[in-house]
Amino acid sequence: MGNTRHTWWRVCLVLLLLGALFAPGMSRADDKALLGLRGGYDDIAAAVTSLADHHDPRARVLIDALRHGALYKASDGNGLYIETDHGFVDAATNAAAPGLDPDALEKIRQNNNVRVAVAGALALLDLAAPDAATRRAAAAAMLDHPDAALLPALDHALASEHDPAARRAMVLARAASLLSVGASGHGVPEQLAAVAALRAAGGAQARAILLNIPAAPPAVRAAAAEAVHAIDRELQLWSLAQGLFYGVSLGSVLLIAALGLAITFGVMGVINMAHGELMMIGAYVTYVVQHATMSVLPGDAGLGLALAVPAAFLVCGALGIGIERGLIRFLYGRPLETLLATWGLSLVLQQAVRSLFGPSNVAVVTPAFMSGAARLGGIDITLNRLVIIVFAALVMLALTVVLRVTPLGLQMRAVTQNRRMASLMGIRTSRVDALTFGLGSGVAGLAGVAVSQIDNVSPNLGQGYIIDSFMVVVFGGVGNLWGTLAGAMSLGVANKILEPLAGAVLAKILVLVLIILFIQRRPRGLFPLRGRAVES
Amino acid sequence: MTNGPTNISRRAFGQLALGASTAALAGAGAAVAAPRGAPIKVGILHSLSGTMAISETTLKDVMLMLIAEQNKKGGLLGRPLEAVVVDPASNWPLFAEKARELLSVDKVSAVFGCWTSVSRKSVLPVFEELDGILFYPVQYEGQECSRNVFYTGAAPNQQAIPAVDYLLSAEGGGAKRFVLAGTDYVYPRTTNQILASYLATKGIAPADILVNYTPFGQSDWQGIVAQIKAFGSAGKKTAVVSTINGDANVPFYKELGNQGIKSTDIPVLAFSVGEEELAGIDTAPLVGQLAAWNYFESVSSPANKAFIKRWHSFTKKPKRTTNDPMEAHYIGFNMWVQAVEKVGSTDHDKVIDALPGIKQPNLTGGIATMLPNHHITKPVLIGEIQDDGQFNVVWKTPDLVPGKAWSPYVAETKNLIGDWTKPISCGNYDVVKKVCVGTKHG
Numbered sequence: 001m002g003n004t005r006h007t008w009w010r011v012c013l014v015l016l017l018l019g020a021l022f023a024p025g026m027s028r029a030d031d032k033a034l035l036g037l038r039g040g041y042d043d044i045a046a047a048v049t050s051l052a053d054h055h056d057p058r059a060r061v062l063i064d065a066l067r068h069g070a071l072y073k074a075s076d077g078n079g080l081y082i083e084t085d086h087g088f089v090d091a092a093t094n095a096a097a098p099g100l101d102p103d104a105l106e107k108i109r110q111n112n113n114v115r116v117a118v119a120g121a122l123a124l125l126d127l128a129a130p131d132a133a134t135r136r137a138a139a140a141a142m143l144d145h146p147d148a149a150l151l152p153a154l155d156h157a158l159a160s161e162h163d164p165a166a167r168r169a170m171v172l173a174r175a176a177s178l179l180s181v182g183a184s185g186h187g188v189p190e191q192l193a194a195v196a197a198l199r200a201a202g203g204a205q206a207r208a209i210l211l212n213i214p215a216a217p218p219a220v221r222a223a224a225a226e227a228v229h230a231i232d233r234e235l236q237l238w239s240l241a242q243g244l245f246y247g248v249s250l251g252s253v254l255l256i257a258a259l260g261l262a263i264t265f266g267v268m269g270v271i272n273m274a275h276g277e278l279m280m281i282g283a284y285v286t287y288v289v290q291h292a293t294m295s296v297l298p299g300d301a302g303l304g305l306a307l308a309v310p311a312a313f314l315v316c317g318a319l320g321i322g323i324e325r326g327l328i329r330f331l332y333g334r335p336l337e338t339l340l341a342t343w344g345l346s347l348v349l350q351q352a353v354r355s356l357f358g359p360s361n362v363a364v365v366t367p368a369f370m371s372g373a374a375r376l377g378g379i380d381i382t383l384n385r386l387v388i389i390v391f392a393a394l395v396m397l398a399l400t401v402v403l404r405v406t407p408l409g410l411q412m413r414a415v416t417q418n419r420r421m422a423s424l425m426g427i428r429t430s431r432v433d434a435l436t437f438g439l440g441s442g443v444a445g446l447a448g449v450a451v452s453q454i455d456n457v458s459p460n461l462g463q464g465y466i467i468d469s470f471m472v473v474v475f476g477g478v479g480n481l482w483g484t485l486a487g488a489m490s491l492g493v494a495n496k497i498l499e500p501l502a503g504a505v506l507a508k509i510l511v512l513v514l515i516i517l518f519i520q521r522r523p524r525g526l527f528p529l530r531g532r533a534v535e536s
Numbered sequence: 537m538t539n540g541p542t543n544i545s546r547r548a549f550g551q552l553a554l555g556a557s558t559a560a561l562a563g564a565g566a567a568v569a570a571p572r573g574a575p576i577k578v579g580i581l582h583s584l585s586g587t588m589a590i591s592e593t594t595l596k597d598v599m600l601m602l603i604a605e606q607n608k609k610g611g612l613l614g615r616p617l618e619a620v621v622v623d624p625a626s627n628w629p630l631f632a633e634k635a636r637e638l639l640s641v642d643k644v645s646a647v648f649g650c651w652t653s654v655s656r657k658s659v660l661p662v663f664e665e666l667d668g669i670l671f672y673p674v675q676y677e678g679q680e681c682s683r684n685v686f687y688t689g690a691a692p693n694q695q696a697i698p699a700v701d702y703l704l705s706a707e708g709g710g711a712k713r714f715v716l717a718g719t720d721y722v723y724p725r726t727t728n729q730i731l732a733s734y735l736a737t738k739g740i741a742p743a744d745i746l747v748n749y750t751p752f753g754q755s756d757w758q759g760i761v762a763q764i765k766a767f768g769s770a771g772k773k774t775a776v777v778s779t780i781n782g783d784a785n786v787p788f789y790k791e792l793g794n795q796g797i798k799s800t801d802i803p804v805l806a807f808s809v810g811e812e813e814l815a816g817i818d819t820a821p822l823v824g825q826l827a828a829w830n831y832f833e834s835v836s837s838p839a840n841k842a843f844i845k846r847w848h849s850f851t852k853k854p855k856r857t858t859n860d861p862m863e864a865h866y867i868g869f870n871m872w873v874q875a876v877e878k879v880g881s882t883d884h885d886k887v888i889d890a891l892p893g894i895k896q897p898n899l900t901g902g903i904a905t906m907l908p909n910h911h912i913t914k915p916v917l918i919g920e921i922q923d924d925g926q927f928n929v930v931w932k933t934p935d936l937v938p939g940k941a942w943s944p945y946v947a948e949t950k951n952l953i954g955d956w957t958k959p960i961s962c963g964n965y966d967v968v969k970k971v972c973v974g975t976k977h978g
Contacts (some may be wrong), residue, residue, distance in 0.1 A: 204769035212771035455755040504750040
């Protein structure tokens with residue numbers, strides 16, 4: 001016994017001496033943390049947490065460096081360096097470390113446990129930030145990983161918090177932490193208040209916390225069970241609304257993919273198997289335009305996308321006119337030959353793009369304003385989908401206006417309804433044919449721009465849409481834009497209602513079976529219309 | 537119809553290989569004795585057109601590189617190697633036709649080929665009938681052990697099982713609930729069947745497992761990602777094990793990002809996403825998501841650095857990525873070379889019997905051994921996606937894992953082993969009843 005004690009004292013003495021040596025530079029906790037940052041993932045996570053817990057003055061710099069991959073250790077395990085714009089800085093002394101060999105340094109990396117620790121540490125540091133929004137975000141981050149150890153910090157922050165939104169988030173984080181494992185010394189009334197706060201907030205996150213309250217008095221547990229039940233009812237309603245949004249979103253993609261076909265197949269009666277490839281070319285135009293604008297203005301993905309809209313319309317429209325003049329006009333009235341010729345054309349276009357751009361996918365960048373989701377009540381509105389819904393509606397509107405109001409639209413309808421009569425009235429029907437096909441192709445190009453934001457841009461892109469497009473047009477009623485809209489929306493919503501019930505594969509099969517049954521009953525679709533296709 | 541173009545391409549590639557060996561002759565003439573005599577033919581059976589071309593073309597290229605390098609080193613048994621390239625065009629029955637052509641017309645000494653399991657199943661009877669040798673380089677679902685096939689990719693116990701162990705461990709987040717999401721075909725279904733029974737042995741209740749299948753090329757992931765999110769909000773740590781194949785992964789990961797699912801909330805561990813698949817996407821929102829393989833391009837071993845350098849100079853593309861099946865071909869080809877040198881002949885039966893026991897250093901610093909069941913030993917690595925499209929290895933099995941052909945977690949096969957060495961010489965030997973179950977090994 002005496003011996004051990006003796007040794008223990010000696011160790012302490014040595015440590016004290018060492019501490020005295022290093023004292024001017026840093027505190028003891030600091031030293032230990034710096035050592036931890038050079039260790040394994042668990043050591044790094046512990047070091048990060050300890051830096052924030054001790055409110056170490058260097059905590060933010062170190063954690064930020066770690067988060068952005070700017071923290072390095074010497075390969076031999078000694079020394080910790082931060083990479084700045086002006087070269088490396090020694091993390092322990094804060095002095096510049098010039099002449100450091102980058103090859104002798106090893107980047108300190110994170111794993112998911114370290115990322116959780118970093119998020120927690122930053123939240124703790126941000127709880128006292130001057131900006132109210134930062135404080136609110138910090139409290140929200142604490143709600144993700146509630147912990148009894150956070151209670152003192154939250155109590156302290158709440159005492160001086162005046163911003164109502166930040167206060168609300170803190171109260172919620174405090175309630176969650178109070179109900180988490182290891183929280184003790186709180187009375188039943190306080191726990192019941194916490195349950196009530198989470199119940200009032202609602203949502204899946206609060207539900208998860210309430211579901212997992214560790215050992216608590218029966219009254220608290222009963223209140224929690226009731227709160228979970230109430231939140232479940234709410235969530236069920238919201239999930240219905242969410243499903244509807246998904247359905248409309250899928251419907252809008254189907255709509256924009258089918259609109260071009262509604263013109264070429266629906267109005268003109270041309271079975272255009274290359275429709276999908278025109279979409280694919282529209283997507284590649286987006287890629288090229290965006291690539292070009294981003295080489296001039298790096299970081300601005302939105303401009304390229306905006307410019308791609310007219311560019312894709314013009315390129316695909318011109319291509320469509322070329323296809324009509326060079327191929328399709330010789331095949332009017334021979335649907336089987338048209339089908340084969342356009343199918344062959346689709347292979348030619350695919351291979352041409354494959355030869356030009358390579359067989360792999362190309363990356364079309366999604367602009368920042370189209371990434372992420374907005375929360376509306378209990379549903380997530382993903383922004384890229386929202387933009388596509390709006391875009392599809394605008395294209396639909398523009399197309400209706402063109403067909404209803406413009407002279408070209410009038411001529412198109414005239415030629416469709418009675419070609420001979422229109423010709424006798426002095427309309428150059430062959431010119432109208434070419435322009436109509438060009439319009440349909442241009443709209444396919446627009447669809448390509450939209451689809452480039454949600455799908456892979458590869459030479460095979462078109463194949464995934466051609467069947468669905470024909471399905472929508474036939475189901476909606478050939479030759480009727482409103483039918484196409486109704487068809488796209490009902491197919492989209494039906495698919496998304498069936499998907500969670502039956503799984504994605506079975507949902508697709510069920511939708512196809514329903515369409516077959518429907519087409520047998522009503523071969524002309526939802527909204528049949530008279531036109532050249534009908535007459536022939 | 538289909539024969540015409542492929543024959544042309546084959547001839548073209550034959551010439552290319554011939555050209556390569558001539559170049560090797562000219563270049564290395566002084567250092568090594570130039571190979572002479574009748575060439576030894578090596579068949580390359582990878583799709584160069586159709587849907588699988590993206591993945592398989594790379595493997596054709598790496599084989600051409602390995603053959604050219606071997607010729608530079610003086611060939612094999614003093615004879616030059618000649619690549620015979622055929623294009624099965626992602627058409628499964630055509631795989632069998634082309635395999636038959638390679639074995640009976642070209643009389644190749646070994647075939648390196650196939651990617652999808654369905655193509656392997658298609659050629660299997662041909663290789664067994666004509667007693668050929670096939671090296672299959674892709675991770676697969678197991679439950680097969682043919683005398684004529686050498687499986688240099690991972691069996692489920694070399695990828696799926698260790699990966700799930702990682703997710704269950706504290707380091708991997710200690711997951712208690714699992715989503716098994718896959719594309720709807722044989723590999724994900726078999727793998728998920730094995731994983732579901734494995735998770736049951738680890739005390740995961742059936743209610744905590746959600747299995748979801750999607751068609752090939754799925755692009756609208758909104759509903760499914762929302763379902764995963766809801767499943768993950770039951771207060772238990774949830775992880776996704778993804779056997780989603782091909783470029784459907786891109787919109788899947790995009791949707792995860794859009795719905796705000798971070799790797800720290802619900803990690804996604806993929807079995808079919810490699811460097812090649814990430815090449816076309818912005819990986820910043822995916823940082824921290826996981827993949828399990830036996831090789832990553834980012835592994836900084838000297839052997840791997842040298843291999844990547846040779847690959848870049850051979851393809852003349854300084855940014856072309858390397859991946860796991862390429863390493864499998866590297867190991868398989870070198871094992872075959874060693875076996876041929878050991879027996880001094882390319883006779884199929886002799887080479888098949890010589891291969892078990894052959895050792896070949898892999899690219900990540902270990903030594904791969906060919907096992908009696910025609911699978912090899914491999915390390916299992918878990919990599920995290922980085923913002924540059926590469927993987928950072930965060931976990932690795934302490935030892936190499938020997939591949940098991942038959943899964944112990946499937947009731948019908950739990951007593952089966954494969955052992956093609958004497959005295960057993962059987963692909964599906966029942967260790968309890970001590971009988972060879974049958975001649976069919978697929």
